[in-house]
Amino acid sequence: MNIILLGPPGAGKGTQARRLEEARGLVQLSTGDMLREARASGTEMGKRVAEVMDRGELVTDEIVIGLIREKLEGAEAPGFIFDGFPRTLAQADALDALMRETGARLDAVIEMEVDDEALVRRITGRATCAGCGEVYNDETKPIPADGKCAKCGGTEFKRREDDNEESLRQRLMEYYKKTSPLIGYYYAKGALFRVDGLQEIDAVAAEIDAVLDGKG
Ligand code: AP5
Numbered sequence: 001m002n003i004i005l006l007g008p009p010g011a012g013k014g015t016q017a018r019r020l021e022e023a024r025g026l027v028q029l030s031t032g033d034m035l036r037e038a039r040a041s042g043t044e045m046g047k048r049v050a051e052v053m054d055r056g057e058l059v060t061d062e063i064v065i066g067l068i069r070e071k072l073e074g075a076e077a078p079g080f081i082f083d084g085f086p087r088t089l090a091q092a093d094a095l096d097a098l099m100r101e102t103g104a105r106l107d108a109v110i111e112m113e114v115d116d117e118a119l120v121r122r123i124t125g126r127a128t129c130a131g132c133g134e135v136y137n138d139e140t141k142p143i144p145a146d147g148k149c150a151k152c153g154g155t156e157f158k159r160r161e162d163d164n165e166e167s168l169r170q171r172l173m174e175y176y177k178k179t180s181p182l183i184g185y186y187y188a189k190g191a192l193f194r195v196d197g198l199q200e201i202d203a204v205a206a207e208i209d210a211v212l213d214g215k216g
């Protein structure tokens with residue numbers, strides 16, 4: 001099963017992708033995580049994209065399509081959860097072509113709808129476990145009182161460089177201008193399912209499950 005999670009920054013794509021990995025044995029492909037890994041390891045590409053990411057702008061199609069191609073060609077998995085990809089029409093066309101090449105089928109595009117006000121609260125309150133990547137939120141999913149990650153026991157938590165109000169404003173603008181046209185693109189293909197992302201994490205998960213089980 002191959003799924004795309006589509007939604008603005010802070011919609012909960014990463015949170016739900018990690019859950020789907022555990023629940024369904026699918027593999028999460030997050031271009032945001034891949035780009036952050038590249039910058040942390042100091043590769044040439046990582047250095048080039050760092051400033052672009054911190055400003056909240058989109059990295060070039062060429063770079064992210066290259067990253068996804070590498071992963072799809074190298075992996076053996078029962079299916080993928082695309083998290084934060086595609087983000088432009090060019091990326092969607094490239095994914096379409098890649099899936100045709102590998103004979104894979106796109107089962108569902110889940111659009112996670114959340115209003116801007118909630119997105120700001122979610123993004124400015126986010127912290128991620130440095131050990132295992134579990135995502136926390138000061139308001140809605142606080143780090144346990146003993147300061148240890150509930151998943152791995154780690155005690156180091158990171159806040160992202162682009163999780164400030166100024167970068168977020170730019171990320172939202174990019175989303176509405178370049179990514180939201182994908183809603184119509186996938187609707188026209190009959191692949192789009194809309195989920196109310198404003199609900200609690202478990203309720204969002206249940207709605208996604210209902211969509212995917214209907215596709216079963
Ligand atoms: P990326 O890493 O993809 O970031 P994003 O799209 O801005 O999404 P986020 O990771 O911020 O949010 P999310 O939807 O995953 O939410 P999360 O689950 O963490 O991209 C970063 C940058 O990389 C881009 O700006 C761009 O520069 C570059 N890039 C990446 N992909 C690219 C591409 N394809 N093309 C070009 N450039 C690309 O949740 C957020 C918070 O809310 C957490 O604290 C969480 O605990 C909380 N939360 C989650 N769900 C709920 C809920 N239901 N109720 C309450 N709180 C919740």
Ligand code: ZN
Pocket residue numbers: 129130131132133134149150151152153154
């Ligand atoms: Zn952890």
